[in-house]
Amino acid sequence: MSLTVKGLSKKYGDKTALTDLSFSMEKPGVYAILGTNGAGKTTALRMMLGMLSRDSGEVLWNNSPLDTRTCNVGYLAEERGLYPKYPILDQLLYFASLKGVSKAAALEKIKSLAARLEVEEYIFPQTVYTSSGKMAKKVKPKKPDQLSKGNQQKIQFMITLISDPELIILDEPMSGLDPVNTDLFRSMIREEIDKGKYIIMSSHQMPTVEEFCSDIVILDKSRVVLQGNLNEIKKSYGRIRLSLKAERDISDIIKEENILCLSRKENEYELKVSGEKQANDLLFRLISEKVTVIKFDLREPSLHEIFVSKVGAEQ
Amino acid sequence: MKGDFAGTGKVFKFTVAQLFKSKANIISLIIIIIYCLVALPLITLFTSDDESDSSSFYANIDSLYYIDNSGYCIAPDISALSAYVSVKEVQKADFTPEEFEVRYGEENAQEEQSDEEGCDVLLVFIKNEDSLMPHCVLYSADNEETESIRAALSPYLSSLMYVAYLRSAGIDESSISRLMAPAASNVYTESEYLSPDEDEEIIGGFTVQYAYSLILMLLITFTSSFIIRAIIEEKASKVVETLMVSVKPLATVAGKVLAVMTYSFTMICCMVLSFCASYFIAQNNLSEELKGTLSSLTSSLNLSPFTVLFAFISLLIAFFTFAAISAIRGGGCSSMEDSESANLSVVMIVLVVYIASVIITPIAGMSGVFSNICAIIPLLSSFCALPLYVTGAIGLPVLIISWVVQAALGLFLIRFGAKVYNFLIVYNGAKLNTSDIIRIFRGKELKVR
Numbered sequence: 001m002s003l004t005v006k007g008l009s010k011k012y013g014d015k016t017a018l019t020d021l022s023f024s025m026e027k028p029g030v031y032a033i034l035g036t037n038g039a040g041k042t043t044a045l046r047m048m049l050g051m052l053s054r055d056s057g058e059v060l061w062n063n064s065p066l067d068t069r070t071c072n073v074g075y076l077a078e079e080r081g082l083y084p085k086y087p088i089l090d091q092l093l094y095f096a097s098l099k100g101v102s103k104a105a106a107l108e109k110i111k112s113l114a115a116r117l118e119v120e121e122y123i124f125p126q127t128v129y130t131s132s133g134k135m136a137k138k139v140k141p142k143k144p145d146q147l148s149k150g151n152q153q154k155i156q157f158m159i160t161l162i163s164d165p166e167l168i169i170l171d172e173p174m175s176g177l178d179p180v181n182t183d184l185f186r187s188m189i190r191e192e193i194d195k196g197k198y199i200i201m202s203s204h205q206m207p208t209v210e211e212f213c214s215d216i217v218i219l220d221k222s223r224v225v226l227q228g229n230l231n232e233i234k235k236s237y238g239r240i241r242l243s244l245k246a247e248r249d250i251s252d253i254i255k256e257e258n259i260l261c262l263s264r265k266e267n268e269y270e271l272k273v274s275g276e277k278q279a280n281d282l283l284f285r286l287i288s289e290k291v292t293v294i295k296f297d298l299r300e301p302s303l304h305e306i307f308v309s310k311v312g313a314e315q
Numbered sequence: 316m317k318g319d320f321a322g323t324g325k326v327f328k329f330t331v332a333q334l335f336k337s338k339a340n341i342i343s344l345i346i347i348i349i350y351c352l353v354a355l356p357l358i359t360l361f362t363s364d365d366e367s368d369s370s371s372f373y374a375n376i377d378s379l380y381y382i383d384n385s386g387y388c389i390a391p392d393i394s395a396l397s398a399y400v401s402v403k404e405v406q407k408a409d410f411t412p413e414e415f416e417v418r419y420g421e422e423n424a425q426e427e428q429s430d431e432e433g434c435d436v437l438l439v440f441i442k443n444e445d446s447l448m449p450h451c452v453l454y455s456a457d458n459e460e461t462e463s464i465r466a467a468l469s470p471y472l473s474s475l476m477y478v479a480y481l482r483s484a485g486i487d488e489s490s491i492s493r494l495m496a497p498a499a500s501n502v503y504t505e506s507e508y509l510s511p512d513e514d515e516e517i518i519g520g521f522t523v524q525y526a527y528s529l530i531l532m533l534l535i536t537f538t539s540s541f542i543i544r545a546i547i548e549e550k551a552s553k554v555v556e557t558l559m560v561s562v563k564p565l566a567t568v569a570g571k572v573l574a575v576m577t578y579s580f581t582m583i584c585c586m587v588l589s590f591c592a593s594y595f596i597a598q599n600n601l602s603e604e605l606k607g608t609l610s611s612l613t614s615s616l617n618l619s620p621f622t623v624l625f626a627f628i629s630l631l632i633a634f635f636t637f638a639a640i641s642a643i644r645g646g647g648c649s650s651m652e653d654s655e656s657a658n659l660s661v662v663m664i665v666l667v668v669y670i671a672s673v674i675i676t677p678i679a680g681m682s683g684v685f686s687n688i689c690a691i692i693p694l695l696s697s698f699c700a701l702p703l704y705v706t707g708a709i710g711l712p713v714l715i716i717s718w719v720v721q722a723a724l725g726l727f728l729i730r731f732g733a734k735v736y737n738f739l740i741v742y743n744g745a746k747l748n749t750s751d752i753i754r755i756f757r758g759k760e761l762k763v764r
Contacts, residue, residue: 077556080557086333090332
């Protein structure tokens with residue numbers, strides 16, 4: 001299986017929404033679409049799914065145009081919602097039926113996903129027992145509009161995964177989640193990756209993207225500003241970030257070595273060096289001046305740093 | 316195109332299920348059923364109260380005295396009078412009207428008469444100096460009741476005096492009976508005389524036109540907001556993008572329109588069945604007047620099974636066409652707040668077409684060509700075609716062509732509704748007004764507000 005996106009472009013009158021987005025996924029994994037607000041990420045995803053017309057370009061799934069009715073696609077939209085008054089179980093079964101999942105299979109999937117996401121009480125009637133162990137009453141599940149935003153998001157995530165899709169598109173999947181639920185979503189995404197699913201993710205949470213994604217594209221003002229394999233991109237930048245902690249103030253030495261200090265907190269410095277040689281020279285000098293070095297971490301830039309440097313430079 | 320309809324059944328099934336599960340809808344349905352069930356028994360109850368009032372007479376009379384100064388030998392009969400008033404005794408007066416007034420004038424001054432008690436009445440039959448017909452002067456012991464007693468006695472006394480007048484003229488009893496029997500003569504044209512049912516058919520045709528048009532108009536105006544709200548539902552709840560991954564807008568719009576139509580038809584069927592049940596419950600106690608009204612209504616409708624079938628098909632297709640217009644307006648909204656103005660515009664369209672049909676249908680019925688044209692004009696035909704067929708202005712082939720035209724228009728409008736719906740999928744909070752929709756129809760560019 002493969003996914004190929006070729007030259008997607010979209011304009012609204014004079015305003016450009018997306019210019020020439022192309023990428024491909026030859027094997028299962030996660031492809032990240034990153035960008036500032038309004039950069040065109042959601043537009044790209046909607047165009048891929050055929051919800052927005054394209055001015056140019058095509059999306060191929062197994063070398064045939066992607067059709068959401070023939071390809072099993074799970075989509076977690078940025079504009080998330082549920083029918084506010086309809087029972088959640090009915091909604092889940094409805095979306096499963098639209099994907100061609102039988103009722104029995106859907107119920108089984110709903111049970112497993114509900115248990116995984118800890119939302120069974122919002123889907124199935126619960127039996128309340130008295131302290132003596134006798135059944136007191138059956139409690140109806142809540143309506144969607146009575147759920148918290150996080151729990152609603154869990155139900156939406158269930159809808160995305162209910163048909164066990166081969167292609168999963170997640171638009172800001174973690175936004176609005178607390179740390180516990182973020183971890184829960186992460187682990188579920190990890191499970192989908194392990195199952196060999198093709199995932200396209202748009203996110204502002206760089207650590208999450210860094211954790212999952214092998215390839216990225218960064219959009220800024222509707223244009224692609226950086227694209228490729230994440231490891232290779234990082235390698236291309238080299239080890240230019242240095243986290244340094246010393247026992248005393250070494251700001252004079254850093255200045256004399258012509259090293260850019262990005263941030264400082266007491267005697268802990270975040271430095272941008274030109275390469276490994278400049279970092280080593282600094283270390284030799286500190287040792288020669290008998291400065292006790294507590295931390296010396298020379299590394300490649302994080303995705304966050306790459307993103308900020310790229311988009312910041314563009315802006 | 317077939318692929319675009321894929322999933323219509325599932326959308327329909329889900330929407331119907333939710334419409335019937337909605338507590339508000341269930342309560343509305345129960346209220347309607349109860350209302351229809353009790354309608355006729357309640358009418359019967361109130362009518363029978365009225366009848367019992369009338370059968371307990373406008374007035375209670377203790378003693379009815381009479382003086383015959385007419386010269387026609389007039390004598391009221393107690394058994395005949397009992398059909399009009401409650402009277403205990405009837406006797407010839409042995410006192411003058413002046414003495415009657417003096418006696419009861421004093422009694423009235425001394426004590427107020429209870430409503431339950433009857434009063435004494437004096438009738439004086441007098442000769443009319445201007446004509447040969449006698450007159451009657453009524454004296455009542457209770458001044459407040461005089462008018463109601465007069466109203467109650469008037470038909471009987473008029474008839475009594477007229478019969479007395481006829482007898483005095485030497486007319487025998489059998490001739491008097493014939494003269495007094497109700498009868499009417501009509502003047503017919505030759506064609507009316509040769510085909511006596513034609514008039515009834517025309518009246519029936521007009522009844523069908525008004526009944527059908529009214530039902531259709533009410534059906535559309537009542538369900539328009541349902542359809543619009545159902546169409547907006549996904550956009551308002553932001554579930555539209557999730558839905559659009561699985562189904563196309565055409566399937567969504569078509570499924571929802573059909574679901575609301577099914578729900579509405581079920582409601583109407585419940586109303587009709589409840590009303591029929593109501594009739595069977597109350598039929599033995601229905602007043603003659605109401606029975607007459609109902610039977611004249613059904614007989615004037617002249618409903619054959621085929622007419623009922625054609626009316627049903629026409630109603631269904633016309634409903635579908637106008638439901639599609641509601642779907643277009645609903646497709647141009649993305650929040651529930653917009654539904655009111657959208658609904659208003661649909662109601663206005665329906666009213667305009669309805670009024671046009673009320674004016675045009677009778678005129679069209681006079682000309683064969685004009686009626687055929689009216690029967691196939693889009694939208695107008697929804698209201699016109701069936702009445703024109705029932706009145707015989709158009710034949711079955713033209714009616715069938717009209718159905719085909721309407722169904723094709725309905726399908727086209729549903730497709731256009733899906734286009735409008737699709738236009739607003741990603742513009743949450745935006746709204747298209749009628750001019751925007753017309754621009755989309757004309758394929759022009761549009762800036763969404």
